[in-house]
Amino acid sequence: MTFQANIPGYADPALHAHGLFIGGKWEKGGGIPVLDPSTGNPLAEVPDASVEDALRAVDAAAAAAAGWRATPARHRSEILRRWFQLMTQHAEELAMLIALENGKALPDARGEVGYATEFFRWYAEEATRIPGEYRHTPSGSHNILVDHEPIGIAVLITPWNFPAAMATRKIGPALAAGCTVILKPASETPLTAYAMARLGEEAGVPAGVVNVLTTRNPGEITNAMLADPRVRKLSFTGSTGVGRILLAEAAKSVVSCSMELGGNAPFLVFDDADLEAALDGAMIAKMRNAGEACTAANRFYVQAGIHDAFVAGLTARMAALKIGPGYDPATQCGPMITQNAVHKIDRLVSDAIAAGARATTGGAPLPGNGYFYPPTVLDNVPAGAAIAREEIFGPVAPIYRFETEEEAIGQANETEYGLAAYVYTRDLKRAMRVGRGIEAGMLGINRGLMSDPAAPFGGVKQSGLGREGGVTGILEFMEAKYYAVEF
Missing domain, CATH: 3.40.605.10 (Aldehyde Dehydrogenase; Chain A, domain 1)
Structure with a gap:
């Protein structure tokens, strides 16, 4: 268009x-x-x-x-x-x-x-x-x-x-x-x-x-x-x-x-989660405004039993998004705000891949005019990669595998930020327990969108x-x- x-x-x-x-x-x-x-x-x-x-x-x-x-x-x-x-x-x-x-x-x-x-x-x-x-x-x-x-x-x-x-x-x-x-x-x-x-x-x-x-x-x-x-x-x-x-x-x-x-929101998916609901929520939490949101899911922690299915499902959904100008009615993922934003995303993705991560879709800037970066899924991301610490502000979903609830909470809190977090599980007691353990001002429990004018919006720590x-x-x-x- x-x-x-x-x-x-x-x-x-x-x-x-x-x-x-x-x-x-x-x-x-x-x-x-x-x-x-x-x-x-x-x-x-x-x-x-x-x-x-x-x-x-x-x-x-x-x-x-x-x-x-x-x-x-x-x-x-x-x-x-x-x-x-x-x-x-x-x-x-x-x-x-x-x-x-x-x-x-x-x-x-x-x-x-x-x-x-x-x-x-x-x-x-x-x-x-x-x-x-x-x-x-x-x-x-x-x-x-x-x-x-x-x-x-x-x-x-x-x-x-x-x-x-x-x-x-x-x-x-x-x-x-x-x-x-x-x-x-x-x-x-x-x-x-x-x-x-x-x-x-x-x-x-x-x-x-x-x-x-x-x-x-x-x-x-x-x-x-x-x-x-x-x-x-x-x-x-x-x-x-x-x-x-x-x-x-x-x-x-x-x-x-x-x-x-700033934010560095963790998105936790437990083995007992409804997979399709978790994928729906992940797409909202990650791809709202093409990931250029302070509440965007920045780190996906997925329990071992559901990990592979989640990676496959998210890869399929991200790969299917239509990229184009925001004002084109068919577009689902628009451009980044500036060329510098594209450079930052590319630096984080390249660093993660060099450290052993695998891009299951996307992974490199798009050629041509405009500031486009494709929806990207990274699997096997090392915990020490820069992308785990920095706010991505783009359409990139790094995925990390975890085994236990305690491990997931610990990884979620390994950041100076504490704005938002997401938890997917069918066990409400677990959801509340994990929510109390995560250092964040806002929690999305089995939903990928939490912002509401009637709710208090804000974070803890350096958020x-x-x-x-x-x-x-x-x-x-x-x-x-x-x-x-x-x-």
Whole structure:
């Protein structure tokens, strides 16, 4: 399929090449090309924000802060609800736009848009349910009243792999709590963020409540915003390495941080598992967004009795996937985001094969234009291979054989990460026992998809700090205030 530049509506990249979006105004500029990863050709060009632009965005957020904070929760809720409705109305256009700039296969892009919109619906409801507390002190000397107030201006930094969902997962609770925000999307996929900002305008978001910046120098402008005493929150989704740097920078001003960082998810399959269900789950957990997801199954540990059948089944399914541009309706596995991403995957696979692993399908980059790497299954992967320690972020499934439950738990925990894990077994007691033993913030028990706006998303160890989504997500953007009351 050849991309046609006259795609109508919000799917048209040219419509979103007019940011920055500061204080409710669109400011034209250029400097950052947005490429189609299926071809490497440009789709559009977006502005390259300076430090001065970033500080103007803080000014805009500060000017809008008092009014938004004082806006009744019901009104904030209704604006988020309208934003949800508009995203739903334009869902197919947004999915096409994601497929164009991200390379994500259309079914995955549609799934992301559906997931993204639900954060606005969920937090439209949570905006009116902000909790408080009233109780007596044990001594009887006075009463305790606890209120929750908006934390203040929030800087939101989102990655390229889920350009819609990672934005709504932060904007939704921030606005519901009464905070104003500055969103800095990834420069690889900024068009979706600008499209959603346009829909937010239409939904009635007041000027300055949501600001959007794109830049080639994210470190410089983020540091400048974090140094501004009016900024009180940083919410970041991205790599653990960048997260460490941002935490150190935020510490200089004691800015509250929420961090959703890297993953290295183990996928455990026990002998008593339903093989077909485990294969279904493996395809979802591994191939959602072609493996470019922090929750993607990164290491498959399969018990000896079912190992060979699982390898054969997964190989057949992975080999059958159709590779192509994300915006081609027939595509099941799109391109990687950049050529560097392909190089990293190839390095990890080549290292594993050199150490004794066997590629049962795939195993080498595809020739031609675009950033394609084929779905790959590796068997007999040595435990010491780099692919066991590093986040792959691609369509590669390394498989390891295990004998005992204790062995599987030990191998699953041999990582600095602790975001997600998957367990397949018919024995629910075993599933819960293994789940308690695995060091992860989220467990999928006999299912390959765990993300849900109504559930707390986040990890342990070096996979992050705090939780997004669920009833706790809004509290990441609020401060508890205690009143000692005599009456």
